[in-house]
Amino acid sequence: MPLQDITPINNQLADIIVRADEPWIEYDPGMAWIKPLWVGPETGRWIALLRWTKGFVAPGHKHLSDAHTFMLKGKLQIRDGVISEGDYDYEPNGVIHTEVTALEDSEYLFACEGPVLFYDEDGLTTYLGWEEITRMTEAAKAERKKTTRKKATKKKVTKKKATKKKVTKKKATKKKVTKKKATRTLDWHKKAAKKKATKKKATRKKR
Numbered sequence: 001m002p003l004q005d006i007t008p009i010n011n012q013l014a015d016i017i018v019r020a021d022e023p024w025i026e027y028d029p030g031m032a033w034i035k036p037l038w039v040g041p042e043t044g045r046w047i048a049l050l051r052w053t054k055g056f057v058a059p060g061h062k063h064l065s066d067a068h069t070f071m072l073k074g075k076l077q078i079r080d081g082v083i084s085e086g087d088y089d090y091e092p093n094g095v096i097h098t099e100v101t102a103l104e105d106s107e108y109l110f111a112c113e114g115p116v117l118f119y120d121e122d123g124l125t126t127y128l129g130w131e132e133i134t135r136m137t138e139a140a141k142a143e144r145k146k147t148t149r150k151k152a153t154k155k156k157v158t159k160k161k162a163t164k165k166k167v168t169k170k171k172a173t174k175k176k177v178t179k180k181k182a183t184r185t186l187d188w189h190k191k192a193a194k195k196k197a198t199k200k201k202a203t204r205k206k207r
């Protein structure tokens with residue numbers, strides 16, 4: 001639902017809001033997460049929040065555009081310097097950077113004007129641009145949908161099983177009641193027969 005309406009000037013305009021509870025995407029298990037905020041396919045720009053656990057090491061990389069980092073929490077070792085909470089770092093287009101290490105659990109806002117190319121000693125490894133960010137976002141959404149569907153199915157099966165159990169219990173109770181009634185009838189017949197026999201005996205005695 002758009003948060004602004006300036007119809008008829010331009011009904012295509014609307015803010016894009018990423019809510020605080022938008023889930024993070026884990027891209028290195030237990031160590032690194034990304035929360036994409038915005039991608040601009042027409043310019044290649046992308047903005048994201050990144051969260052790294054202490055000890056995470058991001059590989060060496062080359063910036064194919066300039067980038068802006070604003071530290072929200074923690075400490076990062078960037079080459080021979082350290083940036084901490086509240087610091088801002090500008091990385092120019094074309095620079096080649098070595099590894100970046102999280103010295104503490106860290107979070108930062110990253111605004112990139114284009115892609116970043118990662119490398120190791122054998123050559124290029126990963127390309128991170130708006131296309132990859134979009135792919136990651138869509139994959140995470142699909143995964144969440146799958147999990148929700150799985151949970152719903154499980155809930156349905158559990159409910160079905162519970163209903164079946166309830167029906168079985170009800171049937172068992174009904175059977176028990178029927179048996180009880182039958183026993184009672186049998187007892188009544190036995191008592192009546194006994195009474196009859198006693199009466200017969202008494203009559204015979206009288207004679």
Ligand SMILES: [Fe+2]
Pocket residue numbers: 061063091097
């Ligand atoms: Fe860098």
